[in-house]
Structure formats: structure tokens, C-alpha cells
Amino acid sequence: MHIEPFELERFFDRYEHGADLMLAESGIQSRDTSEFDTDPGELGYVIPTGGDPAFRETIADRYGRGPDEVLFACGAQEANFVTFAALMGEHAVTVTPTYQSLHAVPDAFGEVTTVPLDPPAWDLDLDAVRDAMRPDTEVLVVNNPNNPTGRYLPEETVRALYDIAADNDTYLLCDEVYRLLAEDPLPPVASLGEYGISTSSVTKSHGLAGCRFGWVAANEDVVEAAASWKDYTTISPSTFGQHVAKQAIEREAELLAEHRAQAADHRARVGDFLAEHGLSWREPTGVNGFPTVPDGFDSARDFCVTLVEEESVLLAPGDAFGVPDRFRIGFGLATAELEEGLARVGDFLDRRETQAGV
Known part of the structure; x- marks a missing residue:
């Protein structure tokens, strides 16, 4: 029996611990233990x-x-x-x-x-x-x-x-x-x-x-x-x-109402960001999207590695899913973290365009 290395987890293991912002998380923002009886x-x-x-x-x-x-x-x-x-x-x-x-x-x-x-x-x-x-x-x-x-x-x-x-x-x-x-x-x-x-x-x-x-x-x-x-x-x-x-x-009805509202708001924010920077996706259900890679990069992995090294923001390369010209963005995190993450990605893309003379 042989199983292939889990490409996404190996990528996260290499970069996640040192990144300031995780913009590739695949779930909704974690609840706090103070909301629950934990005994x-x-x-x-x-x-x-x-x-x-x-x-x-x-x-x-x-x-x-x-x-x-x-x-x-x-x-x-x-x-x-x-x-x-x-x-x-x-x-x-x-x-x-x-x-x-x-x-x-x-x-x-x-x-x-x-x-x-x-x-x-x-x-x-x-x-x-x-x-x-x-x-x-x-x-x-x-x-x-x-x-x-x-x-x-x-x-x-x-x-x-x-x-x-x-x-x-x-x-x-x-x-x-x-x-x-x-x-x-x-x-x-x-x-x-x-x-x-x-x-x-x-x-x-x-x-x-x-x-x-x-x-x-x-x-x-x-x-x-x-x-x-x-x-x-x-x-x-x-x-x-x-x-x-x-x-x-x-408490499912209460939790899901909050999470669906958060997901919808964040989905719209990310959609606006992608449009502003000439990127596209099929508007997703849930809290993951799979946008196209910006121009000027050889692959999604090249884009994601350069971004995390320069801006300490982690996205997931599409080759971990067998699609090298896309990257996964997760938008279920806290609103302030999403805003900061998108701002850093935006600065990164603007800087790259300036360097390329666009």
C-alpha cells in the first residue's frame, strides 16, 4: 500500500507557521471556547x-x-x-x-x-x-x-x-x-x-x-x-x-445564520478585489474560491511562494489540486484579517505591475 504525499498539507507545513495571515483557510472563522460548556x-x-x-x-x-x-x-x-x-x-x-x-x-x-x-x-x-x-x-x-x-x-x-x-x-x-x-x-x-x-x-x-x-x-x-x-x-x-x-x-440555526452572512459579505469583498485586479473566478458557494493566476507568474505556486515570502500572506497553489493555473483563496476568516490580507495582496500586485512597467 502506497499513498502520495498530501501536497496541500506539505505546502502549508512549510509556510503557514511563519505567515502573518492565512488567506487559504478552507472553513469559516473558528468559534471561541467561551461560547460553550467545555467540561x-x-x-x-x-x-x-x-x-x-x-x-x-x-x-x-x-x-x-x-x-x-x-x-x-x-x-x-x-x-x-x-x-x-x-x-x-x-x-x-x-x-x-x-x-x-x-x-x-x-x-x-x-x-x-x-x-x-x-x-x-x-x-x-x-x-x-x-x-x-x-x-x-x-x-x-x-x-x-x-x-x-x-x-x-x-x-x-x-x-x-x-x-x-x-x-x-x-x-x-x-x-x-x-x-x-x-x-x-x-x-x-x-x-x-x-x-x-x-x-x-x-x-x-x-x-x-x-x-x-x-x-x-x-x-x-x-x-x-x-x-x-x-x-x-x-x-x-x-x-x-x-x-x-x-x-x-x-444552536445550529443561530450559528449558520451568522456564518452564511459572513460568507456572503466576504465573498462580495473578494469578488470586487479580483475584478479590480483583472482576475476571475466562478462565484463560489461556501468559503473557498479558485481564481486565475495574475499575469507575470509562471504558475500558481510561483505566485503563492513569492507572495508569502514578500508579504507574509499565504494562499494555496492550484497544483495541490492538479490545476497549476489557479490558486485557492479562503475568505471565511475574521473580517479585519481578510481586509488586511487583501490589502497586502493588492499592494503586492500593484508593485509587480510597477516593476513590469505596466
């Missing part, structure tokens, strides 16, 4: 290790499923990992660009065929998905809303993906960590039928990355198989994370 009592394992049954029932309700069809995990990253480990046989199909683990992990277990979204609108060719499917395809993978592009595939496309998968006796796994940041979220994939699998967490939409709390919702056979793998990873979800996540879900 879960004894810090033992969560028992049962799949998660608190009553809380699993609460989460399961949003998928039209029972509590035994939900498994709690340490973030969506673990939820995805143990689900892939449980499902993978010979082949998977993944829609790209996407978060690297959604193709690298299944590729470590078998073979992955990727189907690209088509820029600049980042549309999906359903015929290309059909052509990529094989009789031994175990799982079709999509991230909706998409990271890094922010593209939110419409309901008719998602239902068509489900039908393509189900007709092939294949599961459709949708990483839905940004779904609740949409003003009008689509029905989750796990609610579409027995072949639907949803993974999510309280990281991106609820502002609780440090809780490391997520879940997979699927039919009971998939959940049991994923739980068997989880016995070899973290065993149980975080006691602290589950304790705080319960409170966040109880």
Missing part, C-alpha cells in the same frame, strides 16, 4: 465507540436514517478514510479538482479514474462519469460544494450521479462539509437511497475545526464495515469534540 466530565473513551446513540439519532434524522446508520469520527477526514477502506475493491471514480484525500486514499487501496470539472464554470459532464464507470467500480466520489472551486452542483446533477452509481451497483459518496453554508442546501446524498453516503463534520460550516468531530451516514452494512476500520484508527470519537458538537448542533 465533558471524565475524559475517557466515548462509549459506545461509534458515538453517543441519542446524538447519532439526532444526526441521522437529517438523512432520513436510523442511529445505526451513522458513525462518528475524528473529523470528516477520518470519516472518509474509514469509509474508503471499508468500500474499496478494485476501482473508484472521483470528480476533480477536489481535496486530495478524496482520490489519493482510494487510490492507495485500488485504482482511481478521475473525471474533471470543466472550467471556468466547473460544470460536470455526466457522460464522462458514465464512461469512467466499470463493472468493478465500488464508489463514485464527489465533493459538493466543491473544494477548491466552490462549485455547487445542482440537485438534478447530484440525482443523476446517484442514478449512475445505483445502476452500476456502486455507492455514491459525497463529502458535504460545506453543504450547510449554502443559503438553500440540497438534500444530502445519504437521503437519496441505499447507495448514498454522506460525510460531514462541524469543522467547515460550524467553525469548530479544533473539535475534530465528523461522521459518515450510510446504510448499516457500510457503517459497520467503516466501524471495523475505525477500531484500528482512533477507536472512538473525541469526548471533548462530541460534547461541544452537541451544543453546536443545538
Whole structure:
């Protein structure tokens, strides 16, 4: 078994610690611990290790499923990992660009065929998905809303993906960590039928990355198989994370209203900034966008490295997602930090234009 280095995390590991401003974060601004009761009592394992049954029932309700069809995990990253480990046989199909683990992990277990979204609108060719499917395809993978592009595939496309998968006796796994940041979220994939699998967490939409709390919702056979793998990873979800996540879900309407408003305001600010500097993107859902690289740079990595070295502002190079002529910008951070970050990027671009004699 071999897995490729996680390009985005390696890039962040090199530059994030020393950067003044992180303008590539992929979630909404983190909430403060002062908002929550942070005393879960004894810090033992969560028992049962799949998660608190009553809380699993609460989460399961949003998928039209029972509590035994939900498994709690340490973030969506673990939820995805143990689900892939449980499902993978010979082949998977993944829609790209996407978060690297959604193709690298299944590729470590078998073979992955990727189907690209088509820029600049980042549309999906359903015929290309059909052509990529094989009789031994175990799982079709999509991230909706998409990271890094922010593209939110419409309901008719998602239902068509489900039908393509189900007709092939294949599961459709949708990483839905940004779904609740949409003003009008689509029905989750796990609610579409027995072949639907949803993974999510309280990281991106609820502002609780440090809780490391997520879940997979699927039919009971998939959940049991994923739980068997989880016995070899973290065993149980975080006691602290589950304790705080319960409170966040109880306050979900309030938190999401604040976060959606912040995302909308910041999205407009970034859109104006990009237009001012001759850059373009497809306006995203969520808090990530995937703009074009400014003129004068060999690639997005060249742009991002030069920017962080000169202005101490970190953006994410698109080659970490297989697209070297784009970069990811995250705009879910605090407003003052976003304003400062955009000001520094603007100064950097203006200086480059002056140096080039434009």
C-alpha cells in the first residue's frame, strides 16, 4: 500500500507557521471556547465507540436514517478514510479538482479514474462519469460544494450521479462539509437511497475545526464495515469534540445564520478585489474560491511562494489540486484579517505591475 504525499498539507507545513495571515483557510472563522460548556466530565473513551446513540439519532434524522446508520469520527477526514477502506475493491471514480484525500486514499487501496470539472464554470459532464464507470467500480466520489472551486452542483446533477452509481451497483459518496453554508442546501446524498453516503463534520460550516468531530451516514452494512476500520484508527470519537458538537448542533440555526452572512459579505469583498485586479473566478458557494493566476507568474505556486515570502500572506497553489493555473483563496476568516490580507495582496500586485512597467 502506497499513498502520495498530501501536497496541500506539505505546502502549508512549510509556510503557514511563519505567515502573518492565512488567506487559504478552507472553513469559516473558528468559534471561541467561551461560547460553550467545555467540561465533558471524565475524559475517557466515548462509549459506545461509534458515538453517543441519542446524538447519532439526532444526526441521522437529517438523512432520513436510523442511529445505526451513522458513525462518528475524528473529523470528516477520518470519516472518509474509514469509509474508503471499508468500500474499496478494485476501482473508484472521483470528480476533480477536489481535496486530495478524496482520490489519493482510494487510490492507495485500488485504482482511481478521475473525471474533471470543466472550467471556468466547473460544470460536470455526466457522460464522462458514465464512461469512467466499470463493472468493478465500488464508489463514485464527489465533493459538493466543491473544494477548491466552490462549485455547487445542482440537485438534478447530484440525482443523476446517484442514478449512475445505483445502476452500476456502486455507492455514491459525497463529502458535504460545506453543504450547510449554502443559503438553500440540497438534500444530502445519504437521503437519496441505499447507495448514498454522506460525510460531514462541524469543522467547515460550524467553525469548530479544533473539535475534530465528523461522521459518515450510510446504510448499516457500510457503517459497520467503516466501524471495523475505525477500531484500528482512533477507536472512538473525541469526548471533548462530541460534547461541544452537541451544543453546536443545538444552536445550529443561530450559528449558520451568522456564518452564511459572513460568507456572503466576504465573498462580495473578494469578488470586487479580483475584478479590480483583472482576475476571475466562478462565484463560489461556501468559503473557498479558485481564481486565475495574475499575469507575470509562471504558475500558481510561483505566485503563492513569492507572495508569502514578500508579504507574509499565504494562499494555496492550484497544483495541490492538479490545476497549476489557479490558486485557492479562503475568505471565511475574521473580517479585519481578510481586509488586511487583501490589502497586502493588492499592494503586492500593484508593485509587480510597477516593476513590469505596466
